[in-house]
Amino acid sequence: MSVVTRFAPSPTGYLHIGGARTALYSWLHARQNGGRFVLRIEDTDRERSTPEAVQAILDGMTWLGLDADEAPVYQTERFDRYKAVIQQLLDEGKAYHCYSTAEEVEAMREAARAKGEKPRYDGSWRPSPGRTLPEPPADVPPVVRFANPLEGDTVIHDLIKGDITISNTELDDLIIARSDGTPTYNFCVVVDDMDMGITHIIRGDDHVNNTPRQINIFRALVGDESQLPHYAHVPMILGADGKRLSKRHGAVGVMTFREQGILPEALINYLVRLGWSQGDKEIFSREEMVESFRLESVQKGAATFDPDKLLWVNQEHIKAMPAERLGGLLADYLAERGVSMAGEVDVAAVADILRERGATMVEMADKAEMFFVAPTEYDAKAVKKFCRPVNLELLAQVRDRLAALPDWSPQAIHEAVHGVAEANDAGLGKVAQPIRVAVAGVPVSPPIDTTLAVLGRDATLARIDRALEKLDRSADN
RNA sequence: GCUCCCUUCGUCUAGCGGUUAGGACGCGGCCCUCUCAAGGCUGAAACACGGGUUCGAGUCCCGUAGGGAGCGCCA
Numbered sequence: 001m002s003v004v005t006r007f008a009p010s011p012t013g014y015l016h017i018g019g020a021r022t023a024l025y026s027w028l029h030a031r032q033n034g035g036r037f038v039l040r041i042e043d044t045d046r047e048r049s050t051p052e053a054v055q056a057i058l059d060g061m062t063w064l065g066l067d068a069d070e071a072p073v074y075q076t077e078r079f080d081r082y083k084a085v086i087q088q089l090l091d092e093g094k095a096y097h098c099y100s101t102a103e104e105v106e107a108m109r110e111a112a113r114a115k116g117e118k119p120r121y122d123g124s125w126r127p128s129p130g131r132t133l134p135e136p137p138a139d140v141p142p143v144v145r146f147a148n149p150l151e152g153d154t155v156i157h158d159l160i161k162g163d164i165t166i167s168n169t170e171l172d173d174l175i176i177a178r179s180d181g182t183p184t185y186n187f188c189v190v191v192d193d194m195d196m197g198i199t200h201i202i203r204g205d206d207h208v209n210n211t212p213r214q215i216n217i218f219r220a221l222v223g224d225e226s227q228l229p230h231y232a233h234v235p236m237i238l239g240a241d242g243k244r245l246s247k248r249h250g251a252v253g254v255m256t257f258r259e260q261g262i263l264p265e266a267l268i269n270y271l272v273r274l275g276w277s278q279g280d281k282e283i284f285s286r287e288e289m290v291e292s293f294r295l296e297s298v299q300k301g302a303a304t305f306d307p308d309k310l311l312w313v314n315q316e317h318i319k320a321m322p323a324e325r326l327g328g329l330l331a332d333y334l335a336e337r338g339v340s341m342a343g344e345v346d347v348a349a350v351a352d353i354l355r356e357r358g359a360t361m362v363e364m365a366d367k368a369e370m371f372f373v374a375p376t377e378y379d380a381k382a383v384k385k386f387c388r389p390v391n392l393e394l395l396a397q398v399r400d401r402l403a404a405l406p407d408w409s410p411q412a413i414h415e416a417v418h419g420v421a422e423a424n425d426a427g428l429g430k431v432a433q434p435i436r437v438a439v440a441g442v443p444v445s446p447p448i449d450t451t452l453a454v455l456g457r458d459a460t461l462a463r464i465d466r467a468l469e470k471l472d473r474s475a476d477n
Numbered sequence: 478g479c480u481c482c483c484u485u486c487g488u489c490u491a492g493c494g495g496u497u498a499g500g501a502c503g504c505g506g507c508c509c510u511c512u513c514a515a516g517g518c519u520g521a522a523a524c525a526c527g528g529g530u531u532c533g534a535g536u537c538c539c540g541u542a543g544g545g546a547g548c549g550c551c552a
Contacts, residue, residue, distance in 0.1 A: 008552095009552095010551085010552045012551095012552080042552060043552095044551090044552075045551060045552060047551090048551080048552085049552095102549095102550065105549095105550085106549095109548085109549095112478095112479090113478065113479085113548095114478095115478095116478055116479070117478080117479060118478080118479040118480060118547095118548055119478090119479080119548060120548075143550055161482070161483090164481070164482075165481090166480075166481065167480085170479085170480055170481090170548090172548090174549095175549085175550055177550085178550040179550060180550080182550085184549090184550070184551085184552090185549095185551070185552045186552090188552095189552090204546095205482070205483090205545090205546070206545090206546055206547075207546090207547090207552095208481065208482065208546070208547080209480075209481060209482090209546065209547035209548075210547075210552095212481095233482090235482090235483075235545090236545070236546080238544095238545090240488090242544080243545095244545075244546090270489095273489065273490080273501090274489065274490095275489085275490090276490090277489080277490050277491070277500095277501095279491075279500085280490095280491075280499080280500045280501075281500095281501095282489095282500085282501055282502085299483095299489090299490080300482080300483060300484095301482090301483045301484060301544095301545090302483070302544085302545065303488090303489065303490090304487095304488060304489080305488090305489095306487095306488050306489065306502065306503085308488080308502060308503055309488070309489065309501080309502040309503080310502095311502090312501085312502055312503085313502090315515095319515080354514095355515090356513095356514055356515040356516090357513065357514045357515075358514085367513090386512095417511080418511095421511085427511075428510095428511040429510095429511045429512075430511085431511075432511035432512070433511070433512065435511090436511085436512065436513095442512095443512055443513090444512055444513045444514090445512070445513075446512090446513080446514080447510095447511075447512090447513095448511060448512085449511095
């Protein structure tokens with residue numbers, strides 16, 4: 001039987017990293033088995049579901065490259081089907097009408113709690129042989145409850161956690177249709193997974209306690225035990241404070257990472273390693289993940305999200321990326337901040353010399369700006385330290401050598417700069433730092449030779465001239 | 478409260494009865510060096526606790542503690 005997995009978010013907000021990780025695991029499992037990966041939007045909560053959230057989730061999935069094989073399934077479009085299945089269960093005596101009011105049920109729960117037991121519905125409207133039910137009150141619209149097995153155990157053969165056994169006596173008869181006739185979550189999930197032919201249900205482990213109920217409903221619906229889906233419950237992701245990641249604790253939407261300059265492949269890489277490992281390997285391409293990821297070796301315990309490591313993974317991907325692609329990405333980030341790249345400077349070349357100097361695309365863009373926009377002012381501290389009259393004299397010498405260079409290559413520039421240093425019996429820093437200030441406005445840049453090479457001769461000379469003029473004057477004052 | 482789950486450096490993890498408990502991020506030091514990085518080397522840093530089982534437990538069993546989840550006419 002070919003593998004079918006699904007990701008089933010409820011559209012009440014953006015796609016955050018917990019959801020992204022379970023989506024990733026589902027996607028990986030489908031891909032590595034040549035199966036299908038499907039999206040299902042669990043939008044039955046009309047109060048909280050929004051089309052914006054649906055779009056945000058879709059956008060996040062697209063950005064991460066977690067492509068689904070079919071159009072998304074929307075639960076709200078399947079109400080007729082749920083209704084039919086509920087009727088079927090009713091007809092087969094596997095579900096029944098319950099006329100207890102919400103208040104009465106709450107009282108039952110309270111009573112159970114008082115006795116130190118698990119709060120639950122007491123089954124007072126459950127039909128059983130030889131039992132006469134009270135007359136249904138005319139003014140109470142009934143709910144439909146699923147008749148859960150009264151004895152025995154339900155065991156989950158969880159691919160991640162191992163076997164989990166829960167006694168059926170712990171489970172009460174859950175509501176599968178509200179008094180207004182609408183179906184409830186635990187029921188819809190089962191019908192959907194069955195109809196969609198899902199073979200592997202991969203989801204957050206906050207669902208383990210729901211699973212026995214769902215398995216029992218499954219069994220009531222399909223006779224063939226071999227049709228039961230496999231379960232894999234992936235642990236939660238915790239925030240830095242050790243608490244479950246929530247909106248309070250940095251559970252930002254996945255697209256926020258894009259804004260922060262994180263690459264989708266880096267986020268995916270970080271997420272796949274958070275809770276799973278393959279020997280000492282840390283950096284994975286998408287293909288490597290698909291090949292080596294194993295549901296069975298996912299960690300059982302919750303993991304803490306570590307932004308520092310994400311940054312490191314991100315830079316590893318930046319360092320490994322082809323210059324052309326990195327340049328394209330960098331151009332996007334620069335364009336977003338309004339930097340014009342109309343001049344001579346090659347963005348890919350800029351990206352290439354910056355890749356070791358930025359952990360994020362935002363940092364890269366910060367450092368790249370100087371290649372496209374001449375400095376309008378000079379860092380005061382740097383000027384004071386590196387642009388004293390002696391330095392400016394060296395700067396002038398360099399300017400002339402550079403101007404006379406027959407060939408504008410890093411090697412030639414390197415020799416010119418070195419030449420000035422040697423001729424004046426000065427360290428390289430004495431010459432390089434003033435150039436940096438002149439050209440970048442700050443005393444930090446990639447190696448001076450490559451920096452100038454990428455910047456181009458005209459821009460270099462123009463910037464040096466301007467600095468010479470401006471700084472000289474300020475020295476006079 | 479009840480049920481279920483989890484527990485190796487600060488963090489992510491390797492380990493699957495015998496290891497100097499390994500790697501990675503982060504942190505410290507050294508080297509390289511025109512700045513910043515990147516890189517190389519190196520250091521500090523963990524088996525939650527208590528009982529068993531065993532010749533021998535991070536590894537198996539049972540407790541304890543701590544953490545998490547669920548117990549909805551939410552999903």
